[in-house]
Amino acid sequence: MEAWEEAMVLQDLQRTHSLNQHSLSRLTGYSRSWICRRLSLIDKMDEGISSDIMMGVLTSSHARALTKLPRGNQGEIARVIATYGLTSRQSDVLAEAFLKAKDKDQQRYILAHPEQILRKDQSDSGEEPYDVRLSSYGNDLMQGAGYVIRAVKIMLAKLDDQRTSMLNETEKVIITPGFVKVTEYTKKLTEVMTHLQIDKSAATK
Secondary structure (H helix, E strand, C coil), X not given: CCHHHXXXXXHHHHHHXXXXXXXXXXXXXXXXXXXXXXXXXXXXXXXXXXXXXXXXXXXXXXXXXXXXXCHHHHHHHHHHHHXXXXXXXXXXXXXXXXXXCCCHHHHHHHHHCHHHHHHHHHHHHCCCCCCCCCCHHHHHHHHHHHHHHHHHHHHHHHHXXXXXXXXXXXXXXXXXXXXXXXXXXXXXXXXXXXXXXCCHHHHCC
């Protein structure tokens, strides 16, 4: 079972049969610390987040990262996790950064720009993809493509936000030139890729 499912079973046993953690430990054969960690997934979790986990929007690994946060902040981080499709490690990094934030303004920045926090963590940890089949330049190109893909995914997620429909005309006028430049660079990138003459059948394997 998933950790969350195990926690649900333990909670049901605890409530139905009035069992304490020691009794649950003897019944299941797991240590009391294991029992405590599983139950804390539910005990420390906001009810709205619990529903997301049961529906599969978030995983048990995401839940463990969220339990580090006060219930009142779990929903905000959970929305970022779901919107950007963060891994359990990325979720953990984001939760830690939110907890270490100096004030509300810094917390709001983290929620609005999670990619900045994750990029810094990746850089600090030296985690960069490297393919031994490629030259140094080939790896540079591959890593650059990865940056572009992540940036595009983030932008698409932002554009899919319901707040997009709330932009006023002045905001649209100010924002539009930036997207025009994005379109122009996209065309240039397509032209460069065409000159590379990459075999399409090989590229899709």
